[in-house]
Amino acid sequence: MLNLQFKETSSPLSFTPPKDIKTSIMTVPSNFGSQVIALVLSNFGSQVIALQMLSNGVQLQIQDRQVVLDNGLLQVMLSSPEGIITGIRYAGIDNLLEVPNDESNRGYWDLVWNAPGSSTGIFDVIKGTSFKVIVETDDLVEVSFTRTWDPSLEGKLVPLNIDKRFVMLRGSSGFYSYAIYEHSKDCPGFSLGETRIAFKLRKDKFHYMAMADNRQRNMPFPEDRLPPRGQALAYPEAVLLVDPVEPELKGEVDDKYQYSCNNKDNKVHGWICATPPVGFWMITPSNEFKTGGPLKQNLTSHVGPTTLSVFLSSHYAGEDLTPKFQAGEEWKKVFGPVFIHVNSLFEGLDPLLLWEEAKLQMMVEVAVWPYDFVASEEFPTSDQRGSVSGRLLVHDWYISEDPVAASGAYLGLAPPGEAGSWQRECKGYQFWTKVDDEGYFSINNARAGGYNLYGFIPGFIGDYKHDTLLSITAGSDVDIGDLVYKPPRDGPTLWEIGIPDRSAAEFYVPDPNPKYINKLYLDHPDRFRQYGLWERYADLYPDGDLVYMVGVSDYSKEWFYAQVTRNKDGKYQGTTWQIKFTLESIELSENYKLWIAIASATLAELQVRINNVKGRPVFSTGMIGRDNTIARHGIHGLYWLYGVDVKGDMLVRGENTIFLTQPRSTSPFQGIMYDYIRLEGPPLTAS
Structure with missing residues (x-):
C-alpha cells in the first residue's frame, strides 16, 4: 500500500537521489487531496517518501490559430477552432508528437460513420468550428471545441453535435480529454462504427511499447511495414518484417490486433522513449462509457508509434456493436474523460521504471473517479x-x-x-x-x-x-x-469438454509457423495471439477432421482452439468434428440435453447430427457471427449458448458419435470457437 508522507514546498521538485536508489515521479491530481509530485522509490516497495507542492498555476494562451495549456510541467498546443492536438512539449522535448505529420494527424478525436443503406464507412477526424473557454483559474483550465451539425452538412459530416473538451490541472503531469456527442431530433439517421482518441508519437524517440507486465516490447518502425522492408500477409494489418531497421526483428509478424485488450484489463498503456527517459501513457480510469461490457476487446497501442483510447468499435463483435440511430432519435453520451499522462526519470535510471510509475498513476486516477473537476453538467459527480x-x-x-x-x-x-x-x-x-x-x-x-x-x-x-x-x-x-x-441445466452431466468461461483459451493452441512469429508471444499465456494459427489446422488434419474421445482425449492437447475451414489445393472446405462417447444404458423415451456454448463465430454455421453424419441436422444455428476473432488473434468474441434436445431413441447403447459440422467455407477466417460443451442425461425426478 502506498505510504504518503506530505512535504509542502513552494519550489519545484529538486531532488538528487543516492546512486543506489531508483526513483520515478508520480503526479497526484488536486482532488486527491493536494497538488503534488511524488518520488516513488521502486526498490523500497514503491514507498512514496517525499511529496512536494508545485506552485506553478495553469496558464492559458490564446493566439490567432492556436491555444496553449501550460502548467509548468508540460505545454499542450491545440489548433483553434479545430481542437486538434498539434504539440506536447515536455521534459526538454519540443514536441512528443510526430512533427512531420500534418497537424491534423498528431493528436485527434476521430470516428467512422455510415449513412443509412451505405456499407462504406466514412472516416472523420473531428474538427471543431468554434472555440470557447469553459474554466480558467490558476488551478484548472478547461477549453471546448464544438462542431454543430446542420442540414447543409447532410452526407458530408456525421449528423452529430460534438463538443470536445480538454482539461489541465495545476501540478498534473498530463491532461484530460472528453467529448459529448449529441444526436438531436433534427438529425438524420446514421450508424456509428467507431470513435476514439488517437496520438501519433515521434518515431525517432518512442520505440518501446507497454500495455501489461507481460505484454511489452521494442516495436518495429513504421517503414518496416512498407515494401521492401515489409511483406503484406493475408490482410493489410499483418506484415512480415523481412528487412527491418532493427535486425533482431527480422522474420517477425507485426499486426496491431496482436495488442488488443479486454476492456476490464485496459486501464493503462503507452510508450517509452529511452533518451531522454520519457513515457507517454493513455490512462482510462473507468469503462462506463465504453460499449460491450468488460469482455469487449479494443485496440491499444501499435506501430506508428500510435496510442489509442477506443470508446466504441465493432472489432471482435461486428454489426451487433454498431449503434444505429433513426432520424430524429434523441441521444447524448459523454466519452471519457481519459488521462493522457507523461512522466520522466533522471538520466541513467532504468526507463522501465516509467511503466511502473504509470501503473501507480493509473491507480490514483481510478481511485478519484468520477472526477470532480469536470465542468460539463453532462458528467455527474x-x-x-x-x-x-x-x-x-x-x-x-x-x-x-x-x-x-x-x-x-x-x-x-x-x-x-x-x-x-x-x-x-x-x-x-x-x-x-x-x-x-x-x-x-x-x-x-x-x-x-x-x-x-x-x-x-x-x-x-x-x-x-x-x-x-x-x-x-x-x-x-x-x-x-x-x-x-440458477444456471441452465436439465439433467446430470454425462460428460463435458472445456471450461465455461466464455473463452477458448483452455483448448489446444498450436505452435505458430516458424515463418510467422511474434517473439513476445512465445511461451506466453496469450500464445493464441500468433499470426496464422488457423492454417495449422490443415497441417494437423490434412485429410480427415478432429475426433475427440470422451474419457480418453485431453481437450487442452487435442481440441483445436477454433473449428476453421481447411485449405485443400487452394480451395476452402467446411469441417466436421466428431465427439465419440459411450453410454452403458439408454432411456429411449426420455430427452437428453446437449449444451453448446460458443465463444466466437465468424460468418459460420453449426450443424449438429447424432450418429448419422449424412442425416438431417438435429440442430442448426444458421449463419451466425461477424466477430472476425480468428483473423484478429482473439480467443473470444460474442457469447452464444444453445441447448439442443436429443431424444433418447437417437442414441444407442455403446459408442455414440456427435458430429459438429461447420459447412460455410469461402474464406480461411470463417469458423467457430467453442467455449464449452456438455451432454446431460434425462432429468432426475428428484430434481
Whole structure:
C-alpha cells in the first residue's frame, strides 16, 4: 500500500537521489487531496517518501490559430477552432508528437460513420468550428471545441453535435480529454462504427511499447511495414518484417490486433522513449462509457508509434456493436474523460521504471473517479450518482445441494434488455464490478437512470439477469440483498469438454509457423495471439477432421482452439468434428440435453447430427457471427449458448458419435470457437 508522507514546498521538485536508489515521479491530481509530485522509490516497495507542492498555476494562451495549456510541467498546443492536438512539449522535448505529420494527424478525436443503406464507412477526424473557454483559474483550465451539425452538412459530416473538451490541472503531469456527442431530433439517421482518441508519437524517440507486465516490447518502425522492408500477409494489418531497421526483428509478424485488450484489463498503456527517459501513457480510469461490457476487446497501442483510447468499435463483435440511430432519435453520451499522462526519470535510471510509475498513476486516477473537476453538467459527480450492493449466489443442483457464493462473477448495471443483452448494448452506459470470494459486490458511482443487473459466472453457463428494474438516483444506495442464479441445466452431466468461461483459451493452441512469429508471444499465456494459427489446422488434419474421445482425449492437447475451414489445393472446405462417447444404458423415451456454448463465430454455421453424419441436422444455428476473432488473434468474441434436445431413441447403447459440422467455407477466417460443451442425461425426478 502506498505510504504518503506530505512535504509542502513552494519550489519545484529538486531532488538528487543516492546512486543506489531508483526513483520515478508520480503526479497526484488536486482532488486527491493536494497538488503534488511524488518520488516513488521502486526498490523500497514503491514507498512514496517525499511529496512536494508545485506552485506553478495553469496558464492559458490564446493566439490567432492556436491555444496553449501550460502548467509548468508540460505545454499542450491545440489548433483553434479545430481542437486538434498539434504539440506536447515536455521534459526538454519540443514536441512528443510526430512533427512531420500534418497537424491534423498528431493528436485527434476521430470516428467512422455510415449513412443509412451505405456499407462504406466514412472516416472523420473531428474538427471543431468554434472555440470557447469553459474554466480558467490558476488551478484548472478547461477549453471546448464544438462542431454543430446542420442540414447543409447532410452526407458530408456525421449528423452529430460534438463538443470536445480538454482539461489541465495545476501540478498534473498530463491532461484530460472528453467529448459529448449529441444526436438531436433534427438529425438524420446514421450508424456509428467507431470513435476514439488517437496520438501519433515521434518515431525517432518512442520505440518501446507497454500495455501489461507481460505484454511489452521494442516495436518495429513504421517503414518496416512498407515494401521492401515489409511483406503484406493475408490482410493489410499483418506484415512480415523481412528487412527491418532493427535486425533482431527480422522474420517477425507485426499486426496491431496482436495488442488488443479486454476492456476490464485496459486501464493503462503507452510508450517509452529511452533518451531522454520519457513515457507517454493513455490512462482510462473507468469503462462506463465504453460499449460491450468488460469482455469487449479494443485496440491499444501499435506501430506508428500510435496510442489509442477506443470508446466504441465493432472489432471482435461486428454489426451487433454498431449503434444505429433513426432520424430524429434523441441521444447524448459523454466519452471519457481519459488521462493522457507523461512522466520522466533522471538520466541513467532504468526507463522501465516509467511503466511502473504509470501503473501507480493509473491507480490514483481510478481511485478519484468520477472526477470532480469536470465542468460539463453532462458528467455527474460522485454525489450525483448512486450505488447498488448485495450478494450473488449460484445454485446448480447437480454440483451443490445449496446455493454457494458466486466467486469470481462479474456483475454490471446496463440498460434494460434480455439476459446477456449487455454484450451487444452500444448506446448507453455500463457499470461493472467483480464479485468477491464470498459473493458480495458493490457497484459504485452509477449514473442516475433505470438499469437491469446482469452477470456471468466463470464455471457456469448462461447469463444472469435480475428481473427487477433498478432505479438509480443521486445519492441512492440500493442494498439488493441475496440473489441466486440458477444456471441452465436439465439433467446430470454425462460428460463435458472445456471450461465455461466464455473463452477458448483452455483448448489446444498450436505452435505458430516458424515463418510467422511474434517473439513476445512465445511461451506466453496469450500464445493464441500468433499470426496464422488457423492454417495449422490443415497441417494437423490434412485429410480427415478432429475426433475427440470422451474419457480418453485431453481437450487442452487435442481440441483445436477454433473449428476453421481447411485449405485443400487452394480451395476452402467446411469441417466436421466428431465427439465419440459411450453410454452403458439408454432411456429411449426420455430427452437428453446437449449444451453448446460458443465463444466466437465468424460468418459460420453449426450443424449438429447424432450418429448419422449424412442425416438431417438435429440442430442448426444458421449463419451466425461477424466477430472476425480468428483473423484478429482473439480467443473470444460474442457469447452464444444453445441447448439442443436429443431424444433418447437417437442414441444407442455403446459408442455414440456427435458430429459438429461447420459447412460455410469461402474464406480461411470463417469458423467457430467453442467455449464449452456438455451432454446431460434425462432429468432426475428428484430434481
